[in-house]
Amino acid sequence: MTQANVLYDAPGPRARARSRVISVVGVIALVALLGWVVWRLAQPQVAVNGNETPGMFSPSRWDVLAYGEVWRYIVSGVWNTLRAAFTAMVGAMLVGMLFAFGRLAERAWIRVPVTVVLEFFRGMPVLLMMLFILLVAATGAFWAVVIALIVYNGAIIGEALRAGIVALNTGQREAGLSIGLTPVRTRLMIEFPQAFTQMLPIIIAQMVVLLKDTSLGYIVAYPELASTVKNASNFYGNGYMFTFWVVAVAIYLAINLTVSWIGRRAARMAAARRA
Incomplete structure (x- = not known):
């Protein structure tokens, strides 16, 4: 066989x-x-009262894209989305490292509280977290979105990094300790880089999820892309709603595919260097 x-x-x-x-x-x-x-x-849309509106591909539904102020408004929404997303990505990576090291700590007085906090943040909806931070901490809309994304995605990334470290051969840690490194330096210099490389596809996937979750910022009136498109369709009329949402979908796809491509390139380069 x-x-x-x-x-x-x-x-x-x-x-x-x-x-x-x-x-x-x-x-x-x-x-x-x-x-x-x-x-x-x-096909033309016929309302209940008999009024007929043109189909979604009619030029009368797309002429709004010829206005410069429309694109300036959309670009401001894209900028707000990217600004919140990349700030949260950096913060989530740092928080994820802290969660991973805290979960793997040998001392129970560090490991147990970190585990409780991590599980709490993993179970909390991001939407409620944004509202809580805005109302209780009295932050602005930007930081309410960013902090909520950092905490939630940091917990997810922390678990991924912890799983990568646990999956390593125990000889890696023993080798670091045998040459005189402290447990913390062994974990930081030997175990973490290997775990990060192994978990990089999962981390990149979570970053794409983080970027899409910025659209939840509408609940705290943060003017990100989805909120901007919704406001534009309300301002120019429901007849342009399909047009604006097609533009938003195309922009989200372009951004997410770019982030995924960068992640794949980084993973291949890291694997080549490790080989």
Whole structure:
């Protein structure tokens, strides 16, 4: 028995043909569904009172994008989103390191309180955290969004780093202690860099989630991208709502794909250096 068919037999001619048929049918069904969605959006909308409005792809719904003030308003929302996201990313990494080292501390009076605090923050919704920070700590909207994202995502990243450190061979730590390093320096200089490299894909995925969670800033009146688009659609009329949301989706996709690409590049470079 070869390694290729330990868990399953190699597909025969009939299975391969059936797989090709299912793939073709699935692609055709998906294209048909997308075509129907596009056709449906292009149809004029008829209200209950009989008034007819143009379809979503009508030029009358997209002429608003020719106004310079519209793009200046959208760019301000993008800037606020990026500013909050990258500030929270740096803070979440630092807080995550502290949580990871606290969870792995040998002294119970450090480990137990850190564990309780970490589990509390992991279980708290980010939305409620933003409201609590704004109302109780009396911070501005920016810091309410940033601190909530730092605390929540720091707890998630801390658990990922802790798992990476625990997964390392115990010989790594023993080697550091044997050459005279203190336990803290061993963890910081030997264990943490390896755990960070191993957990980098998870950390990057969490950073993308963090960036998307900035859209929750609307609850504290922070003018990030989603809130900006909503306000613009209210100002220019509901007829432009679909237009503004398409622009917002395209911007979010561009930002998230860029962050993911940077993360993959960093992971490959770190793996190459480690090799």
